[in-house]
Amino acid sequence: MSPAEHPRRWFLAGGAAVVVGGGVGVGAGFLHHRSAPRRHPAPRDLVAALATELDLLALATAAVRRDAALRATANILVRDHSAHVRALRSALAAYDVPRRSAAASPSASGVPSAPSQAQVRATERAAAATAATRAGRLTGTAATLLASISACEATHGELLA
Incomplete structure (x- = not known):
């Protein structure tokens, strides 16, 4: 393995971590907005x-x-x-x-x-x-x-x- 490949792996792993973290954040936001809407009192x-x-x-x-x-x-x-x-x-x-x-x-x-x-x-x-x-x-x-x-x-x- 050449020394140039090692930083590329770290770069790819870091990019994958950012994508996974973003996906978790989007999923958490989606679940938060899907909670039951607040209902208003009946007239x-x-x-x-x-x-x-x-x-x-x-x-x-x-x-x-x-x-x-x-x-x-x-x-x-x-x-x-x-x-x-x-x-x-x-x-x-x-x-x-x-x-x-x-x-x-x-x-x-x-x-x-x-x-x-x-x-x-x-x-x-x-x-x-x-x-x-x-x-x-x-x-x-x-x-x-x-x-x-x-x-x-x-x-x-x-x-x-």
């Missing part, structure tokens, strides 16, 4: 909308049991409110929602066990107005979702008129 209006929908679902379910004449219309309400609950839960999945929140169960306000058609109608109309107000305070897809729910609640009120 209160979105969480409250879910609680309202759970109450409306309970009310419609009670109406189905109460009155045979109201059963067909109330079944439509049950399906719609179930869809609203699924949509709101899906929207809330992007946020950090506290475990003990309105997202877990209906509100403690209570739902009549045998609501009349007039009670259901009044509750649906009030829910439409509330959802519209909440939609006005939100932006983006959350606002669009609540505006759509508001329109649906207004339709429910008219179905029950």
Whole structure:
């Protein structure tokens, strides 16, 4: 081996060490940025909308049991409110929602066990107005979702008129 080859080996080994070190640094940076992104707290209006929908679902379910004449219309309400609950839960999945929140169960306000058609109608109309107000305070897809729910609640009120 000539004396000129020995420094070349050191030069190549040093270059390889730099490349390996760079690769380790890039890998560490990649793993650091892949950690779970910080989730933001859920908008209160979105969480409250879910609680309202759970109450409306309970009310419609009670109406189905109460009155045979109201059963067909109330079944439509049950399906719609179930869809609203699924949509709101899906929207809330992007946020950090506290475990003990309105997202877990209906509100403690209570739902009549045998609501009349007039009670259901009044509750649906009030829910439409509330959802519209909440939609006005939100932006983006959350606002669009609540505006759509508001329109649906207004339709429910008219179905029950």
